[in-house]
Every structure is written in C-alpha cells, then in structure tokens.
Amino acid sequence: xxxxxxxxxxxxxxxxxxxxxxxxxxxxxxxxxxxxxxxxxxxxxxxxxxxxxxxxxxxxxxxxxxxxxxxxxxxxxxxxxxxxxxxxxxxxxxxxxxxxxxxxxxxxxxxxxxxxxxxxxxxxxxxxxxxxxxxxxxxxxxxxxxxxxxxxxxxxxxxxxxxxxxxxxxxxxxxxxxxxxxxxxxxxxxxxxxxxxxxxxxxxxxxxxxxxxxxxxxxxxxxxxxxxxxxxxxxxxxxxxxxxxxxxxxxxxxxxxxxxxxxxxxxxxxxxxxxxxxxxxxxxxxxxxxxxxxxxxxxxxxxxxxxxxxxxxxxxxxxxxxxxxxxxxxxxxxxxxxxxxxxxxxxxxxxxxxxxxxxxxxxxxxxxxxxxxxxxxxxxxxxxxxxxxxxxxxxxxxxxxxxxxxxxxxxxxxxxxxxxxxxxxxxxxxxxxxxxxxxxxxxxxxxxxxxxxxxxxxxxxxxxxxxxxxxxxxxxxxxxxxxxxxxxxxxxxxxxxxxxxxxxxxxxxxxxxxxxxxxxxxxxxxxxxxxxxxxxxxxxxxxxxxxxxxxxxxxxxxxxxxxxxxxxxxxxxxxxxxxxxxxxxxxxxxxxxxxxxxxxxxxxxxxxxxxxxxxxxxxxxxxxxxxxxxxxxxxxxxxxxxxxxxxxxxxxxxxxxxxxxxxxxxxxxxxxxxxxxxxxxxxxxxxxxxxxxxxxxxxxxxxxxxxxxxxxxxxxxxxxxxxxxxxxxxxxxxxxxxxxxxxxxxxxxxxxxxxxxxxxxxxxxxxxxxxxx
Amino acid sequence: xxxxxxxxxxxxxxxxxxxxxxxxxxxxxxxxxxxxxxxxxxxxxxxxxxxxxxxxxxxxxxxxxxxxxxxxxxxxxxxxxxxxxxxxx
Numbered sequence: 001x002x003x004x005x006x007x008x009x010x011x012x013x014x015x016x017x018x019x020x021x022x023x024x025x026x027x028x029x030x031x032x033x034x035x036x037x038x039x040x041x042x043x044x045x046x047x048x049x050x051x052x053x054x055x056x057x058x059x060x061x062x063x064x065x066x067x068x069x070x071x072x073x074x075x076x077x078x079x080x081x082x083x084x085x086x087x088x089x090x091x092x093x094x095x096x097x098x099x100x101x102x103x104x105x106x107x108x109x110x111x112x113x114x115x116x117x118x119x120x121x122x123x124x125x126x127x128x129x130x131x132x133x134x135x136x137x138x139x140x141x142x143x144x145x146x147x148x149x150x151x152x153x154x155x156x157x158x159x160x161x162x163x164x165x166x167x168x169x170x171x172x173x174x175x176x177x178x179x180x181x182x183x184x185x186x187x188x189x190x191x192x193x194x195x196x197x198x199x200x201x202x203x204x205x206x207x208x209x210x211x212x213x214x215x216x217x218x219x220x221x222x223x224x225x226x227x228x229x230x231x232x233x234x235x236x237x238x239x240x241x242x243x244x245x246x247x248x249x250x251x252x253x254x255x256x257x258x259x260x261x262x263x264x265x266x267x268x269x270x271x272x273x274x275x276x277x278x279x280x281x282x283x284x285x286x287x288x289x290x291x292x293x294x295x296x297x298x299x300x301x302x303x304x305x306x307x308x309x310x311x312x313x314x315x316x317x318x319x320x321x322x323x324x325x326x327x328x329x330x331x332x333x334x335x336x337x338x339x340x341x342x343x344x345x346x347x348x349x350x351x352x353x354x355x356x357x358x359x360x361x362x363x364x365x366x367x368x369x370x371x372x373x374x375x376x377x378x379x380x381x382x383x384x385x386x387x388x389x390x391x392x393x394x395x396x397x398x399x400x401x402x403x404x405x406x407x408x409x410x411x412x413x414x415x416x417x418x419x420x421x422x423x424x425x426x427x428x429x430x431x432x433x434x435x436x437x438x439x440x441x442x443x444x445x446x447x448x449x450x451x452x453x454x455x456x457x458x459x460x461x462x463x464x465x466x467x468x469x470x471x472x473x474x475x476x477x478x479x480x481x482x483x484x485x486x487x488x489x490x491x492x493x494x495x496x497x498x499x500x501x502x503x504x505x506x507x508x509x510x511x512x513x514x515x516x517x518x519x520x521x522x523x524x525x526x527x528x529x530x531x532x533x534x535x536x537x538x539x540x541x542x543x544x545x546x547x548x549x550x551x552x553x554x555x556x557x558x559x560x561x562x563x564x565x566x567x568x569x570x571x572x573x574x575x576x577x578x579x580x581x582x583x584x585x586x587x588x589x590x591x592x593x594x595x596x597x598x599x600x601x602x603x604x605x606x607x608x609x610x611x612x613x614x615x616x617x618x619x620x621x622x623x624x625x626x627x628x629x630x631x632x633x634x635x636x637x638x639x640x641x642x643x644x645x646x647x648x649x650x651x652x653x654x655x656x657x658x659x660x661x662x663x664x665x666x667x668x669x670x671x672x673x674x675x676x677x678x679x680x681x682x683x684x685x686x687x688x689x690x691x692x693x694x695x696x697x698x699x700x701x702x703x704x705x706x707x708x709x710x711x712x713x714x715x716x717x718x719x720x721x722x723x724x725x726x727x728x729x730x731x732x733x734x735x736x737x738x739x740x741x742x743x744x745x746x747x748x749x750x751x752x753x754x755x756x757x758x759x760x761x762x763x764x765x766x767x768x769x770x771x772x773x
Numbered sequence: 774x775x776x777x778x779x780x781x782x783x784x785x786x787x788x789x790x791x792x793x794x795x796x797x798x799x800x801x802x803x804x805x806x807x808x809x810x811x812x813x814x815x816x817x818x819x820x821x822x823x824x825x826x827x828x829x830x831x832x833x834x835x836x837x838x839x840x841x842x843x844x845x846x847x848x849x850x851x852x853x854x855x856x857x858x859x860x861x862x
Contacts, residue, residue: 193855196781354855431778431852432831474838615838717835 009652012579013510014720017657018517020503022273031273034229034245035304042231043072045293045303046129047286048119048136049313050111053145053379053685054158057109057118057138064135065121070128073296074136076119077106080292081261100348102259104382105288111140112160112347113380114686115312117285122293122301145379145685149344150321152188152378159186160347160377167191190349191375195357195430203336203368207327211404214323215397217734217752218678219316219344222386223669223697226275228314229304232290236298240267240291245274247281247496248535253527259288267291270526277498278669279385282535285314311690315384316679318343318351322397332411332419336368337361337429341394343375346382351375355471356390358430359731360398362469363439363623364420369429379685385537387666388470388727392673392734396752399466399735404748413465413739414447414625422469438649438713439467439623445711446625451645460632461642462743467625468731472724473538474619478531479548480611481509481520481556485602487595489513489556492525493545494533499726500658501541507654508546508720512553514580515594531613539724542654543715544616550719551612559608564592567604618717622728624648626667626736632744637760639675639741641702646732647709651723656710663729664706670733672698678753777803777851779811787811800830801841803851818853829854 025031062074083098102108107116119136123129146152146160166189204210230244240262246252249269257264274281286303293301305313326337339360343351353373360371406416421440427433446452446465456463481491493505506520513520524530533545557577564582565572568590576585582597584590592600601608629643646667653659676696680689689695714721734752741759742748747766751758774794779787787793793810797803808815817825824830824840831852837843845851 194781358854430854431780432834432854433850435834474836476838617835617837619836 011511011720012514013507013517014652014654015656016517017655018503018507020500021506021522022497022502026273033226033275034243034272037231037243037272037302039231039233039300042300042302043122043124043293043297044126044129045120045122045290045301046126046133047117047289047303047309047313048121048133049309050107050114050116050118052111052140052142053114053147054143054160055111055140056143057107057111058141059139060119061137062119064137065132068128068132068135070124071121071132072124072299073122073293074119074132075106075289075292075296077103077108080106080259080288082108083258083261097349098258101255101284104348105259105284115309115381116347117289117313120289120293120303122297146188147378147380147681147685148319149342149374149376149378152376153342153374157188160188160379162186164188164190164349164377188377189374190345190377191353192373194370194372196370197427197429197431198368200336200338200368200370204327206329206335208330209405209408210325210327211401211408212323212325213401213404213750214321215400215750217320217393217396219319219380219383220386220673220677221311221316221695222276222278222280224276224278224280227305227307227310228281228285229302230286230290231300231302232287232294233300234291234295238262238266240294242267242269242287242291243272244269244287245272245281245496247274247277247279247498247537249496249527250494250532251282251535252284252287255284256287256291259284260291268526268528271496271524274496274498277536278387279389279537280314282385282537283315307692308690311695312687313381315346315382317386317389318345318383318393320344320393322393324397324401326401326405328405328409330409332406332409332416334364334366334420337366338370339397340372341374343373343390344380344383345375345377346380347377348382349375349377351383352385352390354390356394359388359391359469359471360394361429362621363417363422363467365422365426366420366429371429380679380681387669387730391468391470391731392670395466395468395731396734396738399732400738400748400750403464403466403735403739403742414443414452417467418443435620436713436716437621437623438711441713442623442625442647442649442711445647445709446627449627449645449647449709451627451643451707456629458631460634460744461629462740462745463627463629464736464739464741464743465625465627466732466735466739467623468728470539470622470728470731472543472619472622473540474544474616475534475540476613476615477533477544477548478613479505479545479552480530480609481552483556483560483598483601483608485599487593487598488519488521489515491520491522491549492530493522493549494525494530495541495545496524496536498536499662500655501536501545504542504654504658505545505549509549509553511720512550512557513594514577539622539726543619543718543722543724544614546654546720546722547616547718548612548614551614552610555612556608556610559610560597563601563604563608564597567600618715620651620715620717620723622649622723622725624728624732626732628733628736628740630737630740630744632741632759634763637756637758637763639737639754639759641671641704641737643704645707645709646729647711648725648729649713649723650710650725651715651718652712652721653710654720654722659710659725660708662726663708666727666729667706667733668698668703670730671703671737674734674737674752674754676753676755774847775803775845775849775851777807780853783814783817786814797845799841799845800824800843800851803845804841
C-alpha cells in the first residue's frame with residue numbers, strides 16, 4: 001500500500017516492480033555464494049576456538065598438529081604482525097583499532113570470550129583439519145569472566161584490557177590504550193559521553209507528570225542464513241586474491257591489509273552473493289586467516305564457519321541497560337527528558353552506543369534533554385552492527401515511557417506523538433535541525449489506517465504502537481556503465497547487494513536513459529574493477545550508489561547526445577533524450593532510439609562508457625510507526641501477534657516490492673528480538689544456545705502477514721527523492737509489542753526478550769504486588 | 774555570521790559557553806575561530822591536519838563529507854557530532 005504525501009513526479013521506471021535481475025540465478029541455485037568457491041589444489045582451513053570466556057594464553061604447541069599427515073600449516077597470532085593499539089584511519093573515513101581488530105581475528109595474549117579464535121589449520125580436507133585442531137595444545141590460565149555491563153563497571157570487576165582507558169569524549173573513538181609508561185590501571189568502560197540541550201531543571205519543573213523506568217535488553221544475533229566463508233590465494237608476487245561475501249569488498253580489503261600489514265593495493269577482494277548480512281558482515285573474521293594460511297602453504301585455502309561458529313565467533317548486537325525519565329504537561333507536551341544508556345560492546349570496544357544515543361529521541365521535539373552513553377567491554381563476542389545499530393534498544397526504552405506518559409495523561413498515543421512530533425526545522429537533542437522529514441505524515445497515515453480503528457475484542461488482547469527513527473547514511477560510491485551494441489547497458493557498481501539494491505540502482509540508471517529496467521544489467525565489481533565504494537550499510541546504497549548510477553547515466557546520455565549530434569552534423573545543444581529516443585529538438589526527422597544509436601557507436605567513434613564517483617550529501621532520515629495487536633496466554637505467558645501493520649516514510653520507493661520486503665523483514669527481526677531471541681550463557685560465560693534450534697527466531701508459522709504502508713515523502717536531497725528504507729523498520733517493534741502486552745495484561749515489560757517465562761514472571765509479580773496491597 | 778555549537782563534552786573548555794558566532798567561510802576557519810577563542814579546543818576536532826575521521830561536521834543540519842574544505846554560508850549553523858556508521862540490511 002502506498003500513501004503518497006507529495007509525490008507529484010511521474011517516472012517510467014522508478015516506482016515500478018520489475019523482476020529482479022538476479023532472481024533467476026538465485027531461485028535456480030546458480031548464484032555463487034562464498035562457500036561455493038573451489039579452486040585447483042585448494043586446502044581447507046579450520047579455526048580452533050577458545051573453550052573459556054576469559055583466560056590468559058600461557059602457551060600454544062602446534063607440533064602434534066603439524067605432524068598429522070595432510071596438515072600443511074598451523075598459524076597463531078604469532079604469525080601475524082602485532083599492530084599497535086593506536087586507532088588507525090583506513091583512509092576512507094573508517095577508523096579501526098588495528099590491535100583489537102587483529103586480536104579478534106586471532107587472540108594474542110588473552111582469550112576474551114568462548115569461541116574466540118586461537119589458531120587455524122590448513123589441511124588436505126576438512127576432516128584432517130578438524131582432527132588437527134584437537135592436536136593443538138593450548139595452556140590457559142582461566143580467569144573469572146564478567147558477563148554484563150553493570151558487573152563490568154563495578155569496582156574490582158575482572159578487567160579485560162589492562163591498558164584500556166575510558167574516553168570521556170564522544171570524539172575519541174572507543175578503544176584507546178594507555179602507554180605502557182602510564183601507571184593507571186585499565187577500565188572496562190571504553191567511552192562515556194553526554195549530549196545536553198536546554199534547561200533540564202526548568203523542563204521538569206514544568207511537567208505535570210513524570211515517568212521514570214529502567215530497561216534491560218539482551219544480545220541478539222543478525223541471524224543471516226549464510227555462514228561466513230573466505231577463500232584466499234597468496235600469489236608469489238605478493239598479491240592476494242580473496243573471495244568472500246561481505247557488505248563491503250573494500251572494507252574487507254582494507255581491514256585485511258591492516259591486519260596482514262601489507263598495502264591495500266596488494267589485495268583484490270572478489271565479492272560473491274551474500275546470504276544475509278544485516279550489519280554482521282562488515283568486519284573481517286576469516287579473510288586474513290585464509291590469506292595467511294595461503295601464504296604459508298603457497299596454495300589456495302578456504303575457511304568456512306559452521307552455524308555454531310557463527311553464533312560463538314561473530315558479533316551480535318549489544319545487550320543494554322537503560323534508564324529513562326520524561327516529563328510532560330497535562331495537555332501532552334513533553335517538557336524534559338533524561339536517559340542513561342549502557343551498551344555492552346563484547347570483548348572489544350565499539351558498541352553502537354553513539355547511534356543509540358543520537359536516535360533515541362529523534363522522533364520528538366524536546367526542548368530540554370540530557371542523554372548519557374557508556375560503551376562497556378565484557379567477556380562475550382565482540383559486537384557487530386545490526387540493522388539500525390543501537391537504535392532499536394534505545395527506542396524500546398523511549399517509546400515505552402512515551403506510551404506510559406500518554407496513558408497517564410489519557411491521551412491517544414498517536415495524538416500524543418503528533419503533539420510532540422519532530423518536523424522540518426526541529427532541533428534534535430544532539431544539536432542539528434531536521435531537513436524535510438515525513439514523521440507527521442506517517443503518524444497521520446497510522447491514525448487513518450483501518451487497523452488503528454478496528455475493534456480488538458476478547459480477553460488478554462491489546463494493541464500497541466511505537467515509532468522509530470534512523471539517520472540513514474551516505475558515503476563514497478562508484479558506478480561504471482558500458483553501452484552494448486544491442487542497446488543494453490552493463491552496469492558495474494561497487495555496493496554488494498544485500499537488500500535488492502542491485503535492482504534499485506539499475507532502475508535509476510534506466511530512468512535516466514529511458515530504458516526498461518531489464519535492459520540495464522547490473523553486477524557488483526571487485527576491488528580492482530570499480531572505484532572505491534563504502535560499505536553497504538546505514539541504508540545508504542539505494543541513495544549513494546543510486547546517485548552514482550544516476551550520474552553515470554547522465555555521462556552516457558551526454559556522450560550519446562554528442563554522438564547523435566556528430567552523426568547528424570548538428571549542435572549537441574539541439575539534441576535531447578526523451579523516453580529512450582534521441583531526437584533533434586526542432587527536426588522530427590532526426591531521431592534514434594537508444595538501441596539504434598547504440599548499434600552505431602563502434603563505427604562512429606568507438607564505445608561509450610559512463611562512469612561516476614560520488615560522495616553525496618542530502619541524506620534524508622527515515623521514520624516508522626508500527627501497530628501491533630497481541631494476545632497473551634495468562635497460563636503460559638506466550639504472546640501471539642494477531643495483527644501487525646508497519647508504516648514508514650520511504651521517500652520515493654524505487655522498487656516498491658523491495659521496500660515492502662525491507663519493511664516486513666525489519667519488522668519480523670524486531671518481533672523476534674521482542675519475544676524470543678537472546679544469547680544464553682552459563683556461569684562460565686559459555687553460550688548454550690548456539691544453534692537455530694535453540695536460538696529461537698520467528699518463522700512464518702509464528703507470525704501474521706506484516707501489512708506495510710509506504711508513505712512517500714520524497715527526500716529533496718536526492719534526484720529521485722530516495723531515502724534509505726532498510727533499517728528503520730527494526731526500530732519500533734519491541735516497544736510496539738511491549739505496549740501491546742501492557743494493553744493486554746496491564747503489565748509493563750521492561751526486559752527483553754518478552755519470552756513466555758518473562759511474561760509469566762511479570763504477571764505473577766504483578767499479581768503478588770496487588771495482593772500485598 | 775556562522776553560528777557554531779560547542780559539543781556538551783567540550784563545554785568545560787569554553788567555560789560553559791554553548792555556542793558562538795563569528796565570520797567563517799569554511800570549516801577550517803570555524804576551527805581556527807574556535808581555537809582563537811578557546812585555546813586547545815582544536816586538538817579535539819582535528820588530527821594530522823584533518824577533521825578527526827570519527828567526527829562528523831553538520832552544516833545546517835546536513836553532514837558534510839568535505840571536512841575542513843566544506844563551505845560555510847554566512848548564517849549557517851555548524852555542529853560537531855560523532856560520526857555514525859550503519860548496519861545495513
């Protein structure tokens with residue numbers, strides 16, 4: 001369903017639903033994913049992982065493993081250059097602490113979580129490699145683990161990094177290490193920062209009602225279907241080729257170069273199809289390991305993870321502890337808010353605390369506020385990005401408190417949000433003002449949606465809503481397109497396609513050239529065949545690479561107009577392109593279809609290639625509002641989602657089916673986060689549910705149809721009005737369901753997941769509380 | 774005149790001053806202007822002659838990728854905020 005706010009421009013291709021370019025290959029199993037690579041003479045690698053959550057590595061003896069027939073090499077961190085702990089600029093705006101990055105790939109002096117990679121083997125086949133892992137003798141001195149941020153912040157807590165200091169400034173990237181000469185001890189708090197706006201004291205003094213609550217969320221995994229896999233060949237000339245699937249072939253190249261201490265130009269990364277990423281495939285895990293094993297053996301080496309390794313060895317998103325206080329007047333105007341967010345970074349600094357803090361109150365116009373963030377290391381997997389990193393947990397806390405305020409003031413929860421809604425010109429709590437945004441239009445669409453007014457009858461049923469904000473991103477991006485003689489265009493772009501962006505990018509080129517979407521053939525280039533392109537993340541690709549594609553198309557258009565003018569012996573200024581036809585502006589006899597002119601190129605001056613490299617501004621943020629109906633079984637605590645509607649300001653939807661799919665996918669992941677998903681650890685810090693059987697993600701049997709409403713408020717900062725759409729739909733679900741459970745049961749859930757046991761416990765506690773009153 | 778906002782965590786360096794106004798044609802001049810008024814503040818904003826890569830500059834609400842070269846309109850708002858990287862789909 002599309003609700004168009006101000007979309008007056010009619011396009012021929014943008015906004016249509018062509019069959020995806022990569023569809024046939026994917027549904028017939030022909031598409032190549034990372035583990036599909038097999039090379040002559042290839043060896044198989046396996047990784048030895050720590051059985052302990054926190055331990056000093058006293059020694060590693062690889063001699064018995066090396067003696068096993070079929071074993072070609074065994075490596076440890078001693079075989080890697082040990083970089084400094086100084087944060088490094090990878091040259092494209094990406095900051096990394098190379099020591100932490102390297103030590104997460106292969107542990108050096110300590111293991112910091114169960115599953116932390118310790119050593120790797122290359123052998124003739126996987127079975128030999130697995131057997132060799134059992135012959136690597138590691139002597140550990142086991143240390144007590146610290147498994148949550150609150151414990152990690154206590155005095156006397158086990159310290160993960162002896163030299164880690166607390167960066168008391170948002171402009172210091174978490175992960176700084178003290179000099180060895182500094183006698184000060186280490187901290188588990190990697191960073192702490194504050195944003196303030198207005199006058200808090202005055203704001204709370206004006207409030208008639210104040211709500212204050214604490215919240216706890218657990219780590220959840222992105223749950224991508226394709227496990228990590230990397231194949232590498234280190235050639236004798238010192239150049240390395242790596243085949244892998246990731247969200248950024250250039251990021252894989254640059255991170256690998258940093259860890260291996262070689263030039264980035266020595267590495268070529270060939271991107272393969274990606275079976276899901278959701279932010280989790282933005283860091284290297286296996287790529288440097290496969291490369292080093294290849295260097296050691298002189299043969300190609302493939303290393304693949306099992307599902308258990310994915311859960312135990314790669315990054316989920318952060319668990320969190322949050323406190324929120326908010327005040328409002330009787331007429332429903334928010335006067336002030338404060339929040340403290342503590343995010344668990346896992347073994348190395350770098351939780352998504354910054355975006356969490358900056359997105360938390362994004363939907364609201366609040367004059368007085370203070371938000372404080374902490375990034376804390378604990379003995380679990382190093383966290384990685386996950387869809388709108390940091391924002392979902394923050395929204396869960398904020399939107400629960402908003403809901404409670406509306407309830408106490410007896411104001412409709414949508415009306416309450418409308419009264420406080422951010423709009424163009426609103427100053428965010430973090431300082432900058434919003435450009436044109438579509439939050440109010442999305443709220444209006446929700447208010448007018450039949451779901452909101454539909455009766456919800458029956459016991460133990462309730463309806464909840466929540467909203468969410470995500471910045472959306474941009475970044476450097478490149479596209480190159482060649483005009484084929486048959487009138488089609490081969491487009492090479494730099495963004496790995498994890499959400500249908502290949503089609504969205506091709507469609508923007510087709511729109512400019514007046515071609516059907518099917519006549520633009522998109523592919524994703526390797527690091528040697530396309531210009532630098534920043535990672536597929538931040539809901540940036542349809543925007544930035546779409547823009548690169550748009551500009552490359554303009555380059556083609558300009559060259560083809562010049563060619564037509566040359567053939568007709570007229571001025572290029574007198575030639576134009578309309579609906580795929582080059583024509584003279586005043587002589588109707590002079591016209592070429594795109595295909596006709598493409599067929600003449602080689603004999604009239606040579607081929608035409610259009611290219612563009614951009615780093616565009618003009619990003620438009622995204623807002624979503626979700627409506628959830630639930631029924632809670634008071635006997636078991638199980639929550640069933642009866643009906644779910646997700647509305648979102650999508651800018652201009654380039655391929656509406658893909659946009660709807662992104663909205664549905666984000667909502668479903670959020671529902672899983674809300675109701676089921678969490679990492680279970682035993683007292684020693686070992687994950688006990690590292691399989692899809694025990695890590696319970698929702699399936700189609702658990703959910704109703706997710707209805708979607710695309711509210712099109714075009715982004716004025718993009719040629720076609722594009723906004724990123726992929727991340728914001730995961731922001732509202734947890735709070736929407738929590739608010740629905742509150743409506744159904746009278747109990748406000750402040751811990752995620754709201755699993756049957758947790759709901760039952762909350763119901764019993766509520767009952768006990770009533771009885772004791 | 775450009776309106777330059779001081780980040781909360783840097784306000785101890787400005788004795789609590791939250792915003793200042795002065796003439797600046799680009800971000801380099803904004804930082805020079807801040808350094809003249811609040812000596813030492815520049816080291817938190819630049820590194821090796823560039824905006825710190827983990828830092829974003831927002832001019833009139835929009836993050837710029839042009840660093841010190843970014844143009845600042847006469848009545849623009851300038852903010853320094855932590856850079857954000859996203860998680861993808």
